[in-house]
Amino acid sequence: MHVPDGFLGPQTYLPAYGVAAAAWTFGLRRLRARLDAATLPRLAVVTATAFVLMMITVPLPGGTTVHVAGIGMLAVLFGVWNAFLSLSLVFLLQALMFGDGGVTALPVNALAMGLVGSLAAVGAHRLLRPVNRDAALFAAGWAGTVASATLMAGVLGLQPLLSRAPDGSPLFFPFGWKTTLPAVVLPHLAVGVADGVLALLAGRCLAPRPATAAPPPGPEAP
Amino acid sequence: MRDRALLLLYLGAIVAATFVHDPARLAAALAAVLLASGRRAPRVLARASRAAAPFAAAVSLGWLAASWWEQRPAGAALLRLNLRVLLMTSLTFALAARLDLQRALGFSRTLRFALVLTVSQVLTFRRLHADFRLALLSRSPRRVSTAASLRHGAAAGAWFLRRAEHDAAEIAQALDARGFFLDRR
Numbered sequence: 001m002h003v004p005d006g007f008l009g010p011q012t013y014l015p016a017y018g019v020a021a022a023a024w025t026f027g028l029r030r031l032r033a034r035l036d037a038a039t040l041p042r043l044a045v046v047t048a049t050a051f052v053l054m055m056i057t058v059p060l061p062g063g064t065t066v067h068v069a070g071i072g073m074l075a076v077l078f079g080v081w082n083a084f085l086s087l088s089l090v091f092l093l094q095a096l097m098f099g100d101g102g103v104t105a106l107p108v109n110a111l112a113m114g115l116v117g118s119l120a121a122v123g124a125h126r127l128l129r130p131v132n133r134d135a136a137l138f139a140a141g142w143a144g145t146v147a148s149a150t151l152m153a154g155v156l157g158l159q160p161l162l163s164r165a166p167d168g169s170p171l172f173f174p175f176g177w178k179t180t181l182p183a184v185v186l187p188h189l190a191v192g193v194a195d196g197v198l199a200l201l202a203g204r205c206l207a208p209r210p211a212t213a214a215p216p217p218g219p220e221a222p
Numbered sequence: 223m224r225d226r227a228l229l230l231l232y233l234g235a236i237v238a239a240t241f242v243h244d245p246a247r248l249a250a251a252l253a254a255v256l257l258a259s260g261r262r263a264p265r266v267l268a269r270a271s272r273a274a275a276p277f278a279a280a281v282s283l284g285w286l287a288a289s290w291w292e293q294r295p296a297g298a299a300l301l302r303l304n305l306r307v308l309l310m311t312s313l314t315f316a317l318a319a320r321l322d323l324q325r326a327l328g329f330s331r332t333l334r335f336a337l338v339l340t341v342s343q344v345l346t347f348r349r350l351h352a353d354f355r356l357a358l359l360s361r362s363p364r365r366v367s368t369a370a371s372l373r374h375g376a377a378a379g380a381w382f383l384r385r386a387e388h389d390a391a392e393i394a395q396a397l398d399a400r401g402f403f404l405d406r407r
Contacts, residue, residue: 006307010240041393048343049386099273099314169299174285
């Protein structure tokens with residue numbers, strides 16, 4: 001879902017950096033204030049897991065593939081701000097080490113998937129938890145993915161309105177909302193199901209526990 | 223210091239690339255990046271093309287089809303878009319070989335620590351993911367079916383979750399045993 005470099009204009013990514021910088025500062029201060037022996041290693045390892053889960057592609061009919069993002073999983077396990085920091089770190093590493101995503105797209109990706117996606121996931125989880133714990137976990141994964149895809153489609157569709165050449169041709173991403181909303185959001189309604197299953201699995205087997213507990217045995221390879 | 227300066231230079235170049243809209247200048251900048259990469263230029267270009275291709279090709283083909291349908295020229299916009307994407311991705315790969323990210327982001331101890339832990343886990347998990355994919359291919363005499371791909375993805379995903387649980391507990395205990403958190407309490 002995340003956008004590479006070159007598709008977002010400075011009218012979008014410069015203000016987005018301003019908002020994201022404020023959010024990163026707040027999140028880092030919050031993390032440092034609550035840092036203990038369990039939090040940071042767990043956050044780092046689950047960040048790496050989110051990174052590798054994004055590499056596992058799910059085949060779709062027609063030859064295309066999609067991948068889960070783990071937004072709901074991170075938000076439910078670590079809360080909104082830690083999930084935001086964790087996903088921002090994933091996007092930074094993907095952009096600088098592997099050329100996936102990009103530095104100009106980083107704040108938009110981080111805000112859409114890390115912050116808005118996490119807020120939607122935690123909101124859905126809190127709303128449904130009193131009714132059914134499993135349904136709440138699944139809804140968190142689904143809502144996180146769909147909310148961030150909707151925001152991303154909105155930002156992409158804004159580009160032709162913000163920057164055009166004198167001849168009227170688009171300077172960055174060329175399609176408007178009429179194209180981006182169905183093209184981005186509809187497939188993510190299905191991807192959200194995979195993310196919902198992931199959040200459900202993770203919520204059951206990765207619930208935070210004290211750092212003094214013995215580590216569980218390593219798993220066997222699939 | 224060198225890494226931080228390199229990162230700032232890269233960020234400046236990336237931002238500058240979004241303010242240039244003339245395809246000739248974008249092409250000249252791309253040529254300059256490749257020249258500066260020296261013998262690594264073909265590799266940088268190949269990696270950048272591979273990384274940018276999926277999204278750029280989907281957008282370009284869509285725009286080409288829409289332009290053909292509406293009978294308007296698409297060449298200049300497509301050339302500008304693809305040259306810019308290729309320039310920015312090439313800049314990233316040209317930098318990646320020279321930059322020590324942990325040193326460049328060393329202004330925050332917490333951030334550097336999280337980065338070291340995360341990168342070490344990412345590199346391990348990436349290798350394991352590639353191993354699992356190769357194992358699936360080697361035990362499949364024919365092209366891997368969609369159902370087999372789905373089963374493999376689910377099994378690998380569940381494996382990584384269990385492995386994450388194991389590694390997080392192990393790292394936390396190792397850090398605690400070495401007194402990492404003592405100076406923070």
